[in-house]
Structure formats: structure tokens, C-alpha cells
Amino acid sequence: MSVKNQKIFDWIEEWAYPELVADKDRVGLLVGSPADEVHKVLVTLDVTGDVITEAEEENVQLIVSHHPLYRDPIPYLRSDIYPSSHVYRLIQKGIALYTAHTNLDAAPGGINDILADRLGLVDIDLLLPTVEEKLYKVVVFVPVGYEDEVRQAMCSQGAGWIGGYSDCTFQLEGTGTFRPLEGTSPFIGETGQLEKASEFRIETIVPQKKLKKVLKGMVAAHPYEEVAYDVYPLENKGVKMGLGRVGKLPEPLTLADFAQKVKDCLDLEVVKVTGDPERSISKVALCGGSAMFFLEHAIKRGADVYLTGDVRHHGALDALDQGIAVVDAGHYGTEQVVIPVLADYIREKAKEAGEELTVVVSRIQTDPFKYL
Structure with missing residues (x-):
């Protein structure tokens, strides 16, 4: 038995609603056909050459990724120029590619809720509402x-x-x-x-x-x-959804202890921190991935610390001058947490539907950085 791609896409979009997709984001079916038959799915954060090789070796018919393979339109389909070379290779091997990106970031139970849950936050609210159902x-x-x-x-x-x-x-x-x-x-x-x-x-x-x-x-x-x-x-107010979360720690921690908690919860060797290590942290704002542009929202919500990834020099200085601490746990570190959850979700939906479908999590480490 096998499952059509479209059925798997429908399952994912019941969770990561298309209405949550940010402008110009490359999500949905990027390679392949909705009508293709699938026996095995590979779930990954990123689509790299090594991940495609893994998919070939695992005899996978569908890759479900969080990050899009490409961000800008591809003007040609050539096997010798990246990233079209990856698209060319997927087509040759008959492997479809589906991406759930910003819609999975913002979805209830998505990346930001997973981060908040791992940190044990309470009184959780949206950092930035973007959509009302x-x-x-x-x-x-x-x-x-x-x-x-x-x-x-x-x-x-x-x-x-x-x-x-x-x-x-x-x-x-x-x-x-x-x-x-x-x-x-x-x-x-x-x-x-x-x-x-x-x-x-x-x-x-x-x-x-x-x-x-x-x-x-x-x-x-x-x-x-x-x-x-x-x-x-109806004019009734539906559920609000959006990016980032803000909540409170059950008990205040020092910034140093909070940084250690982040490392423990996300299984990281290192994080970057700005601010006095001894300052007290009670209210936490967070947004997985690269989201330093939401710093002002974290400040307006009265957060003591902002947890995100890809923090740059000037962004860190802006935070220091405005009195908010920042913990940079990396783009990979703050988003990898969703991959096993997404794989389990697809498995459960297939089980509920009585479909035979194998779902595996990529073993490829796609964090491009080494810490020496």
C-alpha cells in the first residue's frame, strides 16, 4: 500500500495552516506531483546534497523539510548550478519535496510552542499575532x-x-x-x-x-x-495565531542559569549571551530561527530576555542599550526541535487514516557551524 502526496500535504496543513505563511516564503510542494505515490517519507530541517543522498539510499519518495531548498525563483533548471542542481537531482530520482516553514513556526504546537514547553514557561502568549482565524x-x-x-x-x-x-x-x-x-x-x-x-x-x-x-x-x-x-x-473573534511566544519562568533564574537551561533543553554545547550573567530573568520572549527583528516586540512585552538565533553584532548592542538580555541559541539549535515532532505527527495521521507509511528523521547534521 502507498499514500498519495496530497494526502500527506493535507495532514501537514491541518496543523501548519497555509494562512500562516509569511509573504514571499517558499512553502508547500516545491518539487514533484501531488498525485505521486509515497511509501516512505524523510523529515529534515534542511535540504542539502547529503540529505538528498540519504533520501536516495533510504528509498524515499518524499522529503518534508522545514527550510525551503531555495528562496528566490530559479530562472533555469541546470544540473551544474546550485540550487537548481539539487532540484534537477530530485526530479531525476523521482523524489518530491514539500516544505512547511513560517506556517510551522507560527502554528499552534509548532516551533515556538515547542521551545516554550521545553523551557517550562507558564502564562504563554503570542509575541506577535499575525492571523485571526x-x-x-x-x-x-x-x-x-x-x-x-x-x-x-x-x-x-x-x-x-x-x-x-x-x-x-x-x-x-x-x-x-x-x-x-x-x-x-x-x-x-x-x-x-x-x-x-x-x-x-x-x-x-x-x-x-x-x-x-x-x-x-x-x-x-x-x-x-x-x-x-x-x-x-461570522464577526466572532477566532483564535489568534502568530510568531514568537512570551511567557514566565516558574521561578526566576539568573541569566547564566537561564542560558544553561537553554543548553540543557535544546541539547546544545554553547549559546551566545548578552547582558549581566547575574541579572534576574523571569519573563522570557522567544522566536525560533533568525528573528532578531522582533526585539522591539519583546521589549514592549516587558521581557527580561529574548531567545532566538542568528544574532548580529549591532542587534546585540541594540539590546544591551535597551536593557534586555539576549540568548542566541543558533538558527539550527532553536528549530531542530520541531523535526522529530513533525515526523511523529505524520506517523500518527497515517495511523489514524489506516495508511501504511514509513516516516524517518534525517540523520544528517545540517548545522553548518563548528565550535572549536
Whole structure:
């Protein structure tokens, strides 16, 4: 048995919503076809020549990466010029490439939540909200006796969630009318005759990312040949999502102790630190990868320290002058944490779907730096 690429992409995008992708980011299917069959998936932070070799040796049909193979458009497809040479090689070997980047950074449970969880932060909030989930009201009319089946089908696909409550719906009994015309096969009534049917009006709330699945499940469970339903956009406030997180340590630590905690939690040999090692750290702002451009947001949120990667000389001086400590745990160090989580997620989705799919984590160390 095998799985089509598109099904795996759908699973990933249920978590890392496409709406969270930053402008000009290269995400999604970069090489290959959605219709290709997959038996084995390789999950990696970066796509390097060594990773492609590993994929070949592992007989992989799909690479799922966090970082895009290329950032700028490729004007040609040549085997002798990087990075098109890697694309050329993937095509030759029949290996597809899919990337979840900034959408996985911002997703609930993504990189920044993983970092916050590893550090044991509490009272966690978004550092920079970027997207507010759109909500819809779905109303469907169901013949008496089938209301529970249709309602369950909708809720099982993600309808009816309000805060900490699931299966939130409302139903009202009434009378529906319809006249089956020539060529129809009515579940109730006769062709050409006006039918008055006892029906329930069922309504519930649905987030945008779940809307297609809810409607598909609803129609599949509904006994009518033509399902009467309405979809209304709502002004209700949906879940906010975005980049970075801010939270508190359970107990204050010195900056030196916090830096050691970061090393321990992320399995790092070294981190760079700016600020007095003895200063007290209670409130932490963080953003995985290269995100020093969010420093001002960390300051506005009253953070004592900002954890990120790729901190440059002048950025560190800016932080010192504004009284906030910085811990640079590296681009690789702050993002590698998501790879085993992403692999486990794909495995679990395949198991839930009853699909046979092998998912492996790359063994290639893609941190380009050595610390001597």
C-alpha cells in the first residue's frame, strides 16, 4: 500500500495552516506531483546534497523539510548550478519535496510552542499575532430521525468547538418543503408532488480551516440527494495565531542559569549571551530561527530576555542599550526541535487514516557551524 502526496500535504496543513505563511516564503510542494505515490517519507530541517543522498539510499519518495531548498525563483533548471542542481537531482530520482516553514513556526504546537514547553514557561502568549482565524456558521436541514447522524458527522470533522467545549450545536424542528422534478431520486416524496417534510434545522460554528471537511462529512452523512444548507461568515473573534511566544519562568533564574537551561533543553554545547550573567530573568520572549527583528516586540512585552538565533553584532548592542538580555541559541539549535515532532505527527495521521507509511528523521547534521 502507498499514500498519495496530497494526502500527506493535507495532514501537514491541518496543523501548519497555509494562512500562516509569511509573504514571499517558499512553502508547500516545491518539487514533484501531488498525485505521486509515497511509501516512505524523510523529515529534515534542511535540504542539502547529503540529505538528498540519504533520501536516495533510504528509498524515499518524499522529503518534508522545514527550510525551503531555495528562496528566490530559479530562472533555469541546470544540473551544474546550485540550487537548481539539487532540484534537477530530485526530479531525476523521482523524489518530491514539500516544505512547511513560517506556517510551522507560527502554528499552534509548532516551533515556538515547542521551545516554550521545553523551557517550562507558564502564562504563554503570542509575541506577535499575525492571523485571526475566520469563523463560519453552518446551517443544515435534516429529516427527523437523521439529525444525530449528521450532527455527529459534522462535529467529528471539527465543527462545534467553542473554547473548551466541543459538540456545540443548536437544533430546531420545523417543516421543509420541496418538489422533486423529473430525473431526481428523492429520499422522501414523489416526483412532481410538493412534499412537506418534518426536518431539524441544525446550526453550528466552524473554523475556516475545517470548513471543507465539515461540509464533506455533512453531505456524506445526509440522506437527501440534494442537501439544503447555508454557510454564513461570522464577526466572532477566532483564535489568534502568530510568531514568537512570551511567557514566565516558574521561578526566576539568573541569566547564566537561564542560558544553561537553554543548553540543557535544546541539547546544545554553547549559546551566545548578552547582558549581566547575574541579572534576574523571569519573563522570557522567544522566536525560533533568525528573528532578531522582533526585539522591539519583546521589549514592549516587558521581557527580561529574548531567545532566538542568528544574532548580529549591532542587534546585540541594540539590546544591551535597551536593557534586555539576549540568548542566541543558533538558527539550527532553536528549530531542530520541531523535526522529530513533525515526523511523529505524520506517523500518527497515517495511523489514524489506516495508511501504511514509513516516516524517518534525517540523520544528517545540517548545522553548518563548528565550535572549536
